[in-house]
Every structure is written in structure tokens, then in C-alpha cells.
Amino acid sequence: MILQKIKDFFSHPSKVQAYSLDQLEEVLLESDVGIQTTQALITSLRGKTNLAFEDVKNAFIQLWLPKLSSLERVIEPKTYPFVIMFIGINGSGKTTTLAKLAYQFKNHGKTVLAIAADTFRSAAREQLSSWAQKIGIEVFQGQKGADPSSVIYDGLKWARHQKSEVILIDTAGRLHTKVPLLEEMKKMKRVIQKVSLEASHEIWMVLDAHTGHNALNQCRQFHEALGVTGLIVTKMDGLAKTGMVLTLAEALALPIIYLGMGEKKEDLTPFKAQAFLERLFVF
Ligand SMILES: Nc1nc2c(ncn2[C@@H]2O[C@H](COP(=O)(O)OP(=O)(O)OP(=O)(O)O)[C@@H](O)[C@H]2O)c(=O)[nH]1
Ligand SMILES: [Mg+2]
Known part of the structure; x- marks a missing residue:
């Protein structure tokens, strides 16, 4: 959803061929993912060839998974009330x-x-x-x-x-x-x-x-x-x-x-x- 712009970016063949990390950086910032996330993603993607949507998606998930996993909480009260x-x-x-x-x-x-x-x-x-x-x-x-x-x-x-x-x-x-x-x-x-x-x-x-x-x-x-x-x-x-x-x-x-x-x-x-x-x- 918030990443629709990234998907659009990769769905234009001309852009994919002519893509640059700078362009992707711009799109990420417009997608509302924040400056820190954008910079971390760009760093992790640097040096990759034939960059595709899946690469950005996977990098994004890897980046956020540890933080968000730490916020999961199972509700199984040990004591009542x-x-x-x-x-x-x-x-x-x-x-x-x-x-x-x-x-x-x-x-x-x-x-x-x-x-x-x-x-x-x-x-x-x-x-x-x-x-x-x-x-x-x-x-x-x-x-x-x-x-x-x-x-x-x-x-x-x-x-x-x-x-x-x-x-x-x-x-x-x-x-x-x-x-x-x-x-x-x-x-x-x-x-x-x-x-x-x-x-x-x-x-x-x-x-x-x-x-x-x-x-x-x-x-x-x-x-x-x-x-x-x-x-x-x-x-x-x-x-x-x-x-x-x-x-x-x-x-x-x-x-x-x-x-x-x-x-x-x-x-x-x-x-x-x-x-x-x-x-x-x-x-
Ligand atoms: N689609 C959807 N609607 C929801 C969800 N949770 C609540 N709603 C709807 O949101 C509206 C407001 O829900 P309430 O539970 O009355 O909200 P509230 O916070 O108690 O409202 P106040 O007591 O007036 O402050 C209702 O029409 C709910 O059916 C949800 O997860 N999905
Ligand atoms: Mg209420």
C-alpha cells in the first residue's frame, strides 16, 4: 500500500533499464517510508545488479523485521484478575x-x-x-x-x-x-x-x-x-x-x-x- 510508488517504479520497463539508486531513493522518500529507512535500504541495495521489486521488498522486510518482531506480544495472563x-x-x-x-x-x-x-x-x-x-x-x-x-x-x-x-x-x-x-x-x-x-x-x-x-x-x-x-x-x-x-x-x-x-x-x-x-x- 504505502509502497505502491515503488511497485510503479519497477513496473515501467524503461525506468527499470535506466534505473539508478538515486531515482529509487527519490521514490522511497515519496512513499513515506522515512529518511532513515530510505537510507538504510539504499545502502543495503548498493552494488546489486539487475535490481528488481522483490529485492527492495526483501531488503525492506529484513530491515524492519527485528524491530517489529520485538514488539509482538502474546496475551496469556499468568494471573487473574x-x-x-x-x-x-x-x-x-x-x-x-x-x-x-x-x-x-x-x-x-x-x-x-x-x-x-x-x-x-x-x-x-x-x-x-x-x-x-x-x-x-x-x-x-x-x-x-x-x-x-x-x-x-x-x-x-x-x-x-x-x-x-x-x-x-x-x-x-x-x-x-x-x-x-x-x-x-x-x-x-x-x-x-x-x-x-x-x-x-x-x-x-x-x-x-x-x-x-x-x-x-x-x-x-x-x-x-x-x-x-x-x-x-x-x-x-x-x-x-x-x-x-x-x-x-x-x-x-x-x-x-x-x-x-x-x-x-x-x-x-x-x-x-x-x-x-x-x-x-x-x-
Ligand atoms: N472496518 C473496520 N471497522 C472497525 C474496526 N474496528 C471498529 N470499526 C468500526 O469503527 C466504528 C467505531 O467503532 P467504535 O468501537 O464504536 O469506536 P470507539 O472508539 O468506541 O468510539 P467512541 O466511543 O465514540 O470514541 C464502528 O462503526 C466500528 O464498527 C475494524 O477493525 N475494521
Ligand atoms: Mg466507544
């Missing part, structure tokens, strides 16, 4: 991802409780309830307009009472630039830490793959405020600018846990570096 709070900007796919994950844990025989801490958007609680019904999990609902931290507090107490193994917390979408909303989330995190002392806590940021360049800013600010423990990139089934995953990997090196591949409950796949990189070259 396992608490995950989902955060991100509006419409990134938090609620849908929560539902998909609930479905996976449920299929592994775990008891799952979803806490509806998005008390802001009017249809949010109904959306989560409708998913929960489909999947067959319980939802802890707060009052509409309630303080999300207090909903989390009550929800976690309820989870303890119910002996829930996996607790998934849905939160309202918010911009990374809105300081009061970031402060609100910090408070939510403090509540989780306080109430579930013995549990493992995760904060997963859900990002839409179409976000483009702004993704880095978003991630950085959420991470600074909260200490994000993992990323989920959604809407990978569309024609996404997946290049932003590379930018994030380079700049922040946060684990990438799952990729969202559609709107159905089954459409969540663990992030695998090799498959991800191969996919960048499918047009």
Missing part, C-alpha cells in the same frame, strides 16, 4: 475491540465483565450492552453522566464480588490535546490501581490505522499521561496508511498487541511482524 482499560480518540474502535477481545477470552473459558465507563456519549452504554448480549458477557453499567472513575470503582468492586477473571473497561473517546480529559483518565487509572491491587493492569491504546501522521502525537501524549502498555491498530481491513505503524515502532517501541481486521467479533488478530510487513507489499 486481568484488567484492561481501553483508551483512544473518538471513533478509533475501542468499544468494538473490547467486544472482540471479550469474545476471545470467553471462548477460552474465562469469565468476563465489561465496565461501561463511557458515561459521556449517549449511545455508548447501549452499544456495549448490545455487544455483551451477542457475546454472552456481563456489563457493569454506571449512570449516564456519572463520573467515570466512580463507575470504575463500583464496577471493580462488583467484579471482585463476582470473581470475574477478565475485566474490560470501556472509556469515552477523547482528544490527546484536551488536558482535563487526560486528567480524568489519570484519575481512572489511579482508581484501578487502588481497587485491584492484586490484579495485572493494562492500558491499551486503540488507534485507527487511517490516522496517518497525527498518530505519533496522539500516542505520545496518551503514553506520557498514562503509561500505555500496548497498542491495538484497528481498521486494518481498509486501504489504510499502515506506514504509521512503522513510525510508531521507531519512535515509541510500544508493544503492538492486536490488529482489528473488520467489524465482526471474530475480526481481531494478534500482531505478527512478518505477516504485517508482507502485507505492506500487497496492492
Whole structure:
């Protein structure tokens, strides 16, 4: 996808014959792969004769594989309860991802409780309830307009009472630039830490793959405020600018846990570096 320009470059016979590394360098820069990647690729390709598209593809994958592989993370909790709070900007796919994950844990025989801490958007609680019904999990609902931290507090107490193994917390979408909303989330995190002392806590940021360049800013600010423990990139089934995953990997090196591949409950796949990189070259 982001590498369409490289493919085009090699699909013009005249260009291939007359190709030069300088021209390829120009194309790489236009393809949005970044200066560092471009320079590393050009260095690794120097001296090769009859350069073809496959050579660039293989060099690109070799270059990125070690870094991206180090960001894979398998979710097999060793201790329960396992608490995950989902955060991100509006419409990134938090609620849908929560539902998909609930479905996976449920299929592994775990008891799952979803806490509806998005008390802001009017249809949010109904959306989560409708998913929960489909999947067959319980939802802890707060009052509409309630303080999300207090909903989390009550929800976690309820989870303890119910002996829930996996607790998934849905939160309202918010911009990374809105300081009061970031402060609100910090408070939510403090509540989780306080109430579930013995549990493992995760904060997963859900990002839409179409976000483009702004993704880095978003991630950085959420991470600074909260200490994000993992990323989920959604809407990978569309024609996404997946290049932003590379930018994030380079700049922040946060684990990438799952990729969202559609709107159905089954459409969540663990992030695998090799498959991800191969996919960048499918047009
Ligand atoms: N194609 C596709 N659509 C997705 C994916 N994940 C979520 N969506 C869609 O994106 C839209 C927004 O998803 P939500 O889960 O409501 O997003 P959210 O982050 O909870 O939104 P807010 O609560 O309003 O901030 C919905 O129409 C989802 O069906 C995905 O992986 N692929
Ligand atoms: Mg939502």
C-alpha cells in the first residue's frame, strides 16, 4: 500500500533499464517510508545488479523485521484478575475491540465483565450492552453522566464480588490535546490501581490505522499521561496508511498487541511482524 510508488517504479520497463539508486531513493522518500529507512535500504541495495521489486521488498522486510518482531506480544495472563482499560480518540474502535477481545477470552473459558465507563456519549452504554448480549458477557453499567472513575470503582468492586477473571473497561473517546480529559483518565487509572491491587493492569491504546501522521502525537501524549502498555491498530481491513505503524515502532517501541481486521467479533488478530510487513507489499 504505502509502497505502491515503488511497485510503479519497477513496473515501467524503461525506468527499470535506466534505473539508478538515486531515482529509487527519490521514490522511497515519496512513499513515506522515512529518511532513515530510505537510507538504510539504499545502502543495503548498493552494488546489486539487475535490481528488481522483490529485492527492495526483501531488503525492506529484513530491515524492519527485528524491530517489529520485538514488539509482538502474546496475551496469556499468568494471573487473574486481568484488567484492561481501553483508551483512544473518538471513533478509533475501542468499544468494538473490547467486544472482540471479550469474545476471545470467553471462548477460552474465562469469565468476563465489561465496565461501561463511557458515561459521556449517549449511545455508548447501549452499544456495549448490545455487544455483551451477542457475546454472552456481563456489563457493569454506571449512570449516564456519572463520573467515570466512580463507575470504575463500583464496577471493580462488583467484579471482585463476582470473581470475574477478565475485566474490560470501556472509556469515552477523547482528544490527546484536551488536558482535563487526560486528567480524568489519570484519575481512572489511579482508581484501578487502588481497587485491584492484586490484579495485572493494562492500558491499551486503540488507534485507527487511517490516522496517518497525527498518530505519533496522539500516542505520545496518551503514553506520557498514562503509561500505555500496548497498542491495538484497528481498521486494518481498509486501504489504510499502515506506514504509521512503522513510525510508531521507531519512535515509541510500544508493544503492538492486536490488529482489528473488520467489524465482526471474530475480526481481531494478534500482531505478527512478518505477516504485517508482507502485507505492506500487497496492492
Ligand atoms: N472496518 C473496520 N471497522 C472497525 C474496526 N474496528 C471498529 N470499526 C468500526 O469503527 C466504528 C467505531 O467503532 P467504535 O468501537 O464504536 O469506536 P470507539 O472508539 O468506541 O468510539 P467512541 O466511543 O465514540 O470514541 C464502528 O462503526 C466500528 O464498527 C475494524 O477493525 N475494521
Ligand atoms: Mg466507544
